[in-house]
Every structure is written in C-alpha cells, then in structure tokens.
Amino acid sequence: MMVPFRKMHGLGNDFVVLDARATPLPITPGRAAAIADRRRGIGCDQFIVLEPGRDGADVFMRIRNPDGSESGACGNATRCVASLVAAEAGRDRVVVRTIAGDLPVEALPGGLWRADMGPARLGWQEVPLAAEMDTLHLPLTRGVLAEPAACSMGNPHATFFVPDLDAVPVEVLGPSLEHDPIFPERANIGFVQVLDPAHIRLTVWERGAGLTLACGSGACAALVNAARRGLTGRHATVALPGGELVIEWRDDGHVLMTGPVATAFTGSLDLAAYGA
Template structure:
C-alpha cells in the first residue's frame, strides 16, 4: 500500500511529513533511515510523523532524524506543521505537541509562522551535560572552536562564538563536537558570528542530521547564549545559510521564533518496500 507524504521546508531545512493521525504508520529507526537517505530514499533533515495529540493540543509531532534517532524539538518543522493544521482548521492559532512539550504557534497573514519555543534551560543537568559545569563557559575545544555556551531548547545545544564564520569548517568539527563525552545525549553544534547586537550569523551541525541550511531551535539557542554573554539584545535577526529567522527572548522567558514555510511537493512511498530494503 502506498502512503502519501508531503515534502516541506523552512528556509531549506527540509522534512518528509507523514500523517499517522488516523492509522498508525510503522516508522521505526530503520525505516526512518531509509526515508532520510538522500540517495536511495526521499532525503530530508528530519522525518515528521503527525499523531493524535490528546487533550489540549491540535496535533502531536514526532521527529525522527535521518540516522533513525528521535529528536525532541525542531522549530522549522513546527512552523511547517502549524501551517498545515491551520489550513485544516481555519484557525491561525495552533498548539503542536512534542515529546519536549507543547509549542503554541500563530500563522500570520503573510504566511510566516511564529512559534513559542519555550523557556530555555541552562542548568548543566537540563542541557544535559555529563557533569556539573558552568553552561556559560564549557571547557571544550576542537581546533579553532573553544569556550561554548550551552542550553536546551527542548534539545541540547552548544554555541561557539567566532570573529569570522567563513574560516570555520563545521563539516569536519561538527561530528567531533556533537559526540564529545561532555554531551551524554549528543548535542547540536552552533557557530555564531555577531554582526551587530540585533543581527547574528549562524551555521549549525544538527545531531543525527549533520550540516543544515537552517535550524530553528539552534537559532533560538544562539540568541539565548549571545544574550547570556551580553553579545546581543533580546531580539535579533539570525542569518542562516537558507535565510533569516526573527528570534525574540521575551520578558516572560519564552523564546519566540518567526519565519516562512514552504511545500516542495507531494508524493507517495511504499513503507513495506522500504522495510524490506
């Protein structure tokens, strides 16, 4: 039996979106790896499975990385899913539930979506780290990258600040830093160049996915860690390879992220054939 899917992206951070709200889909780690393979599957940064939400939310969003692991948060995918549910319900306000919590979202008239990504967690055990350390200055270095700040935005992030982003080979350093023993659950690695107090430039190595054109939770973590180091104001544009997100760390502690969504195409896939392969 063929299963329909939707290929979506937020600033080039791309997703295969599958609807399991009415019938369960057998998408474990092996099938997720097959779907995410850019050569033999469809290819994506994450596989997104829509599931029944339970009371108090409009949809449950399950996130699989292309290595088969499960992720707790994805800001760009949340915007995509919120836009789909808003189109279904006719409401501009949507609550997307994840394993890391509920994410209230709002669809604007111009098609952009704002997601409240939650309150950043900065305790060493909340990131989490392998031991009690100051999350504002971690004793971690690989090549030219050193002294990151860390926080959790529903998933662990480490943010390095550099004077010139163009000189950093994150494709080489990213996998080494993602899997450093200091991060027991691995980590997303962000590298930031501060252009102004209201403008940051960011590149992210996503755990389980690799280099990505955009990372919503990474953009939120970048602003939070920049503010914690007094390098930025509490609202800024975050430039990523795929485009720009607007991020604001609000007075109530919530981090709001705003950006566009797009559907690339619709298709069908054969889950049985993927499992067999």
C-alpha cells in the same frame, strides 16, 4: 502499503511529513532512516510523523533525525506542521505537541508563522551535560574554538562564538563536537558570528543530521546564548545559509521564532520498500 507524504521545508531545512492521525503507521527508526536517505529514499533533514493531539494539543509531532534517532524539538518543522493543521481547522493559531512540550504557533501577515518554542533551559542537567559545570562557558576546545555556551531548546545545543564564520571548517569540527563526551545525548553545534547587537550569522551542525541550511531550535539557542554573553539584546535577526529567522527571548524565558514555511511537493511512498 502506500502512504501519502508531503515534502516541506523552512528556509531549506527539509522534512518528509507523514500523517498517522487516522491510521497508525509502522514506522521504525530504521524505516525512518531509509526514507530520509537522500540517495535511496526521499531525503530530508528530519522525518516527521503526525499523531493525534490530545488534552489541548491540536497534533502530536514525532521527530526523527536521518539516522533514525528521535529528537525533542525542530523549530522549522513546528512551523510547517502548524501551517498544515491550521489550514485544516480554519484557524490561525494551533498547538503542536512534541516529546519536549507543547508549542503554540500562530500565523502572521506575509506568510510567516511564529512559534513559541518554550523556555530556554540553562541548567547543566537540563541540557544535559555529563557533569556539573557552568553552561555559559563549557570547558571544550577544538583548535581556535573555545568555551561554547550551552542550553536546551527541547534538544541540547552548544554555541561557539567566532570572529569569522566563513573561516570555520564546520564539516570537519562538527562531527567530533556533536559526539564529545561532555554531551551524553550528543548535541547540536552552532557556530555564531555576531554582526551587531540585533543581527547574527549562524551555521549549525545538527545532531543526527549533519550540516543543514537552517536550524530553528539552533537559532533560538544562538540568540539565547549570545544574549547571556552580553553580545546581543534579547531580540535579533538570525541569518542562516537558507535565509533569516527572527528570534525573541522574552522576559518570561520563552523563546519566539518567526519564519516562513513551504511545501516542495507531495507524493506517495510504499513503506514496504523501505524495510521494517
């Protein structure tokens, strides 16, 4: 079964996007993982399937990590998908639905897209954590790392604040932190260096994906947690390895994320070649 696809990215955080709105596609976790494999498949940080939107949503976006697990949110993919659907509809504003909720996205000048990623969820059960605890100071350490802040942006995030981001062995620490028992659904692990109240640096070890060039929901979580700690204001530029996102934590609790989108290439793939 030959199926067209798009390879898209936001700041190098890349996605394989398949369209199942007109015809359902037989996508299993294993098949998604095989396509996402960078050596034997097309390769991506997240595997995206578009499904029909209903009841006020223009499209439903299903997100899978490279290990086949399903994710509730992906900020960079949200902008990419919104740009496709908006171009089809001839509009500059669309609503992308995920399993975590509806995300309104609008076009801005200069090829930028701003997504309302919904409210930051700050309760321990909302993250979720394994037991009741203060989400602003988790009892979690790894060497010099200690007491991250946690929140959910549709998926669980923990943010460590460090004086020198370049000195942190993210690829060594990330896997064990992702799987720490404190996170019953695993977690995205962010490492933040605050440069000033309006600028931070961030690297994210993504749940189910590993080290990526950019993580949109991670940037949202980083700004929220930094503001909760009093390290920044509620609006900041977040510098990731792949580029910059502008994040605003509104007074109503919603988090806005602004950044670019890009299509790397298009093609077609044979689903049968990737097993069942």
